[in-house]
Amino acid sequence: MKYGYLLDMDGVIYRGSELIPGAKEFIKRLRETDTRFLFLTNNSQRTRRDVAMKLCRMGIEATDRDIFTCSMATARFVAQQKPGGSAYVIGEGGLFNALHLNGYSVVEDNPDYVIVGEGRTMTFEMIEKAVRLVANGARLIATNLDPNCPTEDGIRPGCGAIAAMIESATGKKAFSVGKPSPVMMRAARKQLGLTSEETIMVGDTMETDILGGVGLGYRTVLVMSGGTSREDLDDFAYSPDLVLDSVADILDHPMFKEPSTGKDRKYKQRVPAYTMAQAMVR
CATH class of the missing domain: 3.40.50.1000 (HAD superfamily/HAD-like)
Structure with a gap:
């Protein structure tokens, strides 16, 4: 089975204005393997174009096609x-x-x-x-x-x-409408053309990222690079499928190395670096 990823941003890809170690390499490997993914954010302040530009300035190749915001889901x-x-x-x-x-x-x-x-x-x-x-x-x-x-x-x-x-x-x-609402979580999955079984939600927050993924039957990965500690997990009746230090540990984990069945749908996510001329606004 070939998986696709819904990726929280703050606490997973970056903290404030600093990239989390290994995040850039993780995204690069997703592109190199034509793995489907979207960045998800509950921040309604910025347009998807603004978010893509922030990622590019931090060294991660992105266009607004890679971004799914709670503002988009709400509208x-x-x-x-x-x-x-x-x-x-x-x-x-x-x-x-x-x-x-x-x-x-x-x-x-x-x-x-x-x-x-x-x-x-x-x-x-x-x-x-x-x-x-x-x-x-x-x-x-x-x-x-x-x-x-x-x-x-x-x-x-x-x-x-x-x-x-x-x-x-x-x-x-x-x-x-935002995470953990199924309105946003399901819409993002459908935008990637994934089934629930093919979808992995990666986040640093139990109450939004992990709860939303569990509720829709996605696989869930909690990373310790944000605001949650391992001790916090005992406070919740639900659990992530996997707890890792950061996204840098995901692709080498045995859970995500299942052999392809040969029936995986082909999908090309690779896109050129963000430019204002090429950006889609919707």
């Missing part, structure tokens, strides 16, 4: 639920861009949805308005429910913390 979800709809948005460029590309209008009054992402441009006036709109019937969506976001200076409130204020004030629960 596609609401566009399927209510095509051509409208939303009041608390968030930044990545979320606005994804909504516009999927035919959604960003409005100040009478929206179909209130959509919450993370960012540093939020004001309390925006929260007040969101509360009033949800109380008046707008449906509440969160790009993810992560309570905090890691930064080089420590943690800051994440999308889940912002959504919690609106939930508490209105009594309405936000529907979340």
Whole structure:
């Protein structure tokens, strides 16, 4: 069986602005063996093009075709639920861009949805308005429910913390589209053309990456290069299939050296280095 990979980013590929040792070589080997993969992120601030550029500047070859964000998953979800709809948005460029590309209008009054992402441009006036709109019937969506976001200076409130204020004030629960939601996890798998049995979710967080993979029947790999320690595993009723120090250890592990049946679908993931002219925006 030939596997494909869904790869969390922060804590798996890099920490802050530094690559995790072995990550560059891991991605290079995936490309050399024509192995399917996507980078998954619960950060809704950046567009997929911005994320690809960050990876390239860190030394990892990437285009926006390699990126799948919770903003993309959210925009596609609401566009399927209510095509051509409208939303009041608390968030930044990545979320606005994804909504516009999927035919959604960003409005100040009478929206179909209130959509919450993370960012540093939020004001309390925006929260007040969101509360009033949800109380008046707008449906509440969160790009993810992560309570905090890691930064080089420590943690800051994440999308889940912002959504919690609106939930508490209105009594309405936000529907979340990002990891571990099957909405995002299944969409990413389908984009790669993989079955559940062929999919490996690699992450550093039990509550999002591993939970999402376990829930959909993917193989799961927890790496110790992020925010989880081996001692933390006893706190959870579910377990990853494999615990490794980092992505550098994955391809040489016996679990991923099963012989091919000769029936594997051919798929060419190899792409040229990222250029603005070649990038796809959707």
